[in-house]
Amino acid sequence: MKTLTRGQRVSAGKLVEPLERFERLREFALDISSTLEYGGLNQQSHSTNEEEMMMKQILRSIVVMLALFAGQAWAQSGKVEVLWLGQSAIKLTTSGGKVIVIDPYLIKNPKTPDQYKNLDALGKVDLILVTHAHGDHLGDAPELAKKHNAPLWAPQGLAASLASLGLVPQELSNRMAQGGNIMPFGPNSVKITMVHAEHNSELVWNNPATGKNEIHFGGEPCGFIIQLENGFKIYHMGDTGLFGDMKMIGEYYKPDLVLIPIGGGQFVMNPADAAYATRNFLKPKYALPFHYATNPFLTGTPQEYMKALGKSSTKVFPINPGEKLEF
Numbered sequence: 001m002k003t004l005t006r007g008q009r010v011s012a013g014k015l016v017e018p019l020e021r022f023e024r025l026r027e028f029a030l031d032i033s034s035t036l037e038y039g040g041l042n043q044q045s046h047s048t049n050e051e052e053m054m055m056k057q058i059l060r061s062i063v064v065m066l067a068l069f070a071g072q073a074w075a076q077s078g079k080v081e082v083l084w085l086g087q088s089a090i091k092l093t094t095s096g097g098k099v100i101v102i103d104p105y106l107i108k109n110p111k112t113p114d115q116y117k118n119l120d121a122l123g124k125v126d127l128i129l130v131t132h133a134h135g136d137h138l139g140d141a142p143e144l145a146k147k148h149n150a151p152l153w154a155p156q157g158l159a160a161s162l163a164s165l166g167l168v169p170q171e172l173s174n175r176m177a178q179g180g181n182i183m184p185f186g187p188n189s190v191k192i193t194m195v196h197a198e199h200n201s202e203l204v205w206n207n208p209a210t211g212k213n214e215i216h217f218g219g220e221p222c223g224f225i226i227q228l229e230n231g232f233k234i235y236h237m238g239d240t241g242l243f244g245d246m247k248m249i250g251e252y253y254k255p256d257l258v259l260i261p262i263g264g265g266q267f268v269m270n271p272a273d274a275a276y277a278t279r280n281f282l283k284p285k286y287a288l289p290f291h292y293a294t295n296p297f298l299t300g301t302p303q304e305y306m307k308a309l310g311k312s313s314t315k316v317f318p319i320n321p322g323e324k325l326e327f
């Protein structure tokens with residue numbers, strides 16, 4: 001197995017040329033947006049207010065057209081892109097061009113590449129999924145939901161607590177239960193099913209009125225099966241210990257790619273547990289090991305996971321935070 005350098009991608013195990021055109025368009029659109037936002041035009045011109053307003057309007061239209069074009073071009077390419085940002089944080093671009101962010105622990109994540117500590121670097125966000133209330137998963141999800149007016153989906157108790165504490169607006173904080181599924185972009189599109197995880201989900205919240213930490217109900221922890229427009233299935237396992245119903249999840253949902261915790265210690269599966277689940281229960285085509293090396297408890301490594309897995313039909317991608325997989 002070849003370790004990739006930052007910024008490289010793989011497609012079903014092969015290196016491919018990056019889709020630079022889309023990224024350039026997105027960067028260009030972002031540049032124009034920030035120019036509009038911070039009054040860059042104002043400083044660079046001596047035009048009247050009316051002319052400025054008109055120019056801003058024209059530029060806004062260009063941004064919208066570029067964004068539409070980039071989205072359509074992506075949809076035509078039919079690629080699935082999985083960008084890992086450390087711990088369990090994933091930016092998933094679906095084959096239809098939707099952007100789903102899962103467990104976005106970014107700003108305080110010691111493994112997140114610096115550029116992604118600026119939440120603008122994610123570009124557009126259509127949907128946010130959170131597996132449980134712990135800070136290294138909930139992370140920047142409330143901020144991203146508000147910033148993009150994007151629906152956040154989480155276990156029922158967590159979504160209810162986020163809304164009642166005022167962390168996420170009620171209309172964006174959506175409740176879901178294990179076994180339940182949603183099609184957030186309409187029929188014949190992406191289908192997301194919440195599944196079991198063997199973990200906990202207390203929500204620690206610092207009350208600004210008292211300055212003290214409070215523990216709130218965070219619902220039941222979960223994983224997500226995400227079936228994309230082209231049928232490709234991704235299983236984001238969240239935080240979990242080994243449990244027998246992974247066998248049922250493997251047989252019933254048949255995930256193509258599993259995003260699997262391997263850090264071990266006192267919180268999640270260790271490399272041997274994860275290898276057992278991969279080999280005997282889940283049997284995916286591909287695996288991306290994650291949730292390790294962010295704190296002293298999570299000592300498992302991808303090399304230990306691959307060694308424990310041995311000869312296997314599952315292709316493992318031991319990539320680094322900031323690297324992408326393409327399928």
Ligand SMILES: [Zn+2]
Pocket residue numbers: 132134137199200239
């Ligand atoms: Zn956790």
